[in-house]
Amino acid sequence: MNASSTSRTSRVVVLVTILGVGWTGGCGGKDPEPAPVAPVAPTNVRPKTPRSLVVVDLSGVRYDEVVPAAGTVPAVSKLPGFRALERQGAFFTQAVASAGWDAPSIAGLFSGLSPEQCTVQGSVHDGPRTMIPAIETLAEMLKDGGYATGAFTAGGRVHRHSGLQQGFTTWEETPDDAVRLEKASRWMRALANDAPRFLFFHALATPEGASNDATKRAARLQELDTLHQSLRALADATRGKDDAWFVVLSDHGDVLSNDREGGLDAGDTGTLDAQIRVPLVVVGPGFKSGAFDASVSLLDVVPTIRDLLGLDRKTLIEGRAWTPILGAPTSPGRPALSMAWRRAKTSTNPMRQRVVSVRTRETKFTAEFDLGNGNWTESIFDLRSDPGEANALPAGDVTRFGDDFARAVELVRKSFREGKALRNDDVAGGYFIREAGK
């Protein structure tokens, strides 16, 4: 269904609803059966002030690679593009991905749903999990609102059959940055000037076959720094400087050889900060420049954009809009959940271990659940004194870290106790938001 037909349908819904009410009164008869109650339909799918959205995903770039002050990795270089972003936009210093690898994390970015609710979970080795059509994506939402939607990805697991393509009218996959940039540029320039657009541009910090050798890594970071500047220039040139929200992020971090987790078989197998803490910068209307030290999740992007556009959608969303944080730079934010899955090399049982972390800017709770024996272990890390998460402390009573943190931890423990997926109805007044609509 294209954008215009969907919005037409929505208008028809309103009209026919009114007609339907009128008819019932006119007939004067009382239906002996309660009328079937259809699920609530979206009431506002068109933003009043449609602003464009450009999301640049530098997949695999760690937070500590772009922020010199936090640098534990020698690859940090000047990265003038990031330095400029720091001056121009909101730089979130405590942003985390919902998973440590691209498929579930991008699915969360697009849907506002955690991996177990957006049907993309498991480790890289577990084979594909496709996001199902019942999940509404940001691209679908914006397309319904009259946006042109285009995705330009480096391929790999971000491909046209992954379910991530839902809502994009243009979807291009090519591993070459320059070719991809050229295609995105052509797409942007071909659109009418007044057409709001959502561009998703995806690039890999470690392209297929490349190594993470420190020198090569530093060079690659420079390339990516240039790339997002080119996209910024493109966005400014095609629809005006003040029109778009320009977002630069990474959907996950990476395991580099000098990290504690280097002994693991893949970077997707845990929820260490190296794997889930990511750069996130937003430039555009409503985002004051400066550092925001609040704990946020990439799951929050969908509700934030939705709120900023004034879209009134009735869907299940687990992220939470940043609106309160933007007005209060010292806000702590809220605990963010991340997940990982490990597979025992000796077993054909995928997802042998399920790892869930709850992270604030000060503290991280990490639990590792063994699907083989139903047991799990818990650790607490003090991120201020132990950013490398080398000294695990016993978790025990976590209420000392605040109610929000304790509720999120209880959500995890309950899901482990009961063998359930993390679900938003598990804890009364709990972590996830369940919005109307179902």
Added chain:
Amino acid sequence: MRPRQAIPIVLAFLGAASCAEDGSAPAPPKAPRPNIVLICLDTVRADAIDAHGDEPAAMPALARFCSSATHFIDASAPASWTAPCVASLLTGLSPEHHGVHGEAQAPALVQSVMTLAERLKAAGYTTAAFTGGGWVSAEMGLNQGFDTYYGTTSEAFTLEDRGSHLADWVRTCDRSKPYFLFIHTYEAHDPYGRKRPPEGYDDKAAVERVRTYAENFRSQLATPPTDEMPAGVDGAELLTRWRSEPLFREAFLARPGVATMDRIVFRYMNATFATDPRRPEIEARLRARYRHGLGLLDTGFAKLLETLAPIAPPASTVVIVDTDHGESLGEHAFVGHGRWLTDVLTRVILAVRAPDRVPKGVIRGSATHADVVPTVLEWCGIAAPADIDGVSLLALATGARPGRPVVAEENRREFGATGDATLRLVAVRDERQKFIATYDPRTGLASEQLFDLVVDGAEEHPLPVGDLTPRGVAFVEAVARVRARVESFKSEGR
């Protein structure tokens, strides 16, 4: 979730508007919305209601039900194990679209998917489910929309329980509203025979023997347990007892877990069973035990209908019986279900008792689990959402449309010299033929097979695929969709 809910609202009110324009001719009174009873009998082969030579049907009560109902005899499942099949039954979606599928394990149904229970509850129905737990547990997300859901990993419903939990619900349910009752039972599932308490539990010597066997077995397992058969273990004996002795299975419930044991047994079958000289006697033993289990189930099924009788008058109650998938009893050297898409696994019993709502009799034409949701919604006066995969069976039952080819998917772990891999199988089936594509991520290639089910119901003689045009437009189009799906696996595998 996509805003697909708009369409039902539009259709519902458009129907109303046409009445208003008519003015003098109000629409005929709607038939009262019926109670819906959906009974899912897990692991029952389609031939469980057939006599075989001198041997009468294993499930005579179910056979009587089917002969008094509308029996869709070409129905088949969208997969060959419980989780994806039941999820399709309760959502109207294919496994690809509800996401509950995998090789012998599956994630829970996500909350963004609307279930039949949610739709009926929103329309004023009381909703209740009594299930055998496991893959049909609340933990699997299938409790969405149910006011009452009995069936978790720790508390499971069996037909023998009906005297307590189900009967309580029957006694106390609100009869001022229509209800949707979903019942699921594992009675026919392996280990074949009575499971609670396990047959033989009062034979101390037998209990001691299986305990000793289990302890010996455990002591030979690697730490942590792997899927390799421990040295010195007779795979044929393990397979037979694992599938057919509830007491034996009970001895392994602690550690190693069922999943590990199931994989060990599967590896034996994959590697050795086909050529084991004892295979005929093993199969005979397993068939006898499976039949024994079906007999127990049939008795329970008959009593279940009696239990429901006070609240299920035929005039106002639709009863749907569905077997989620079948069981292989040695066919293609496989015992169990899942992983393959042979007819013994995917052909199912689907029968509807709905007097005055659908013609009684045997209905030809392909149908599948996903068709149940739109069928029920049609009976209840609720327009089916446009983007579910099922199509109402009413038009098929009245001859207004032919059957539609049914797509099924499975995953199968293969162990090989070039490494292990999970094969992806996609099949399309109608009443005359079946096409199966098997994708191997190790090679990036898919093999294709075609079977003429009319002359080769056992699927032992694949035909050259070649030009499919003579097999009908619908089938050809469905094969094209299967091939496109397989192409998508190639992207996933990178």
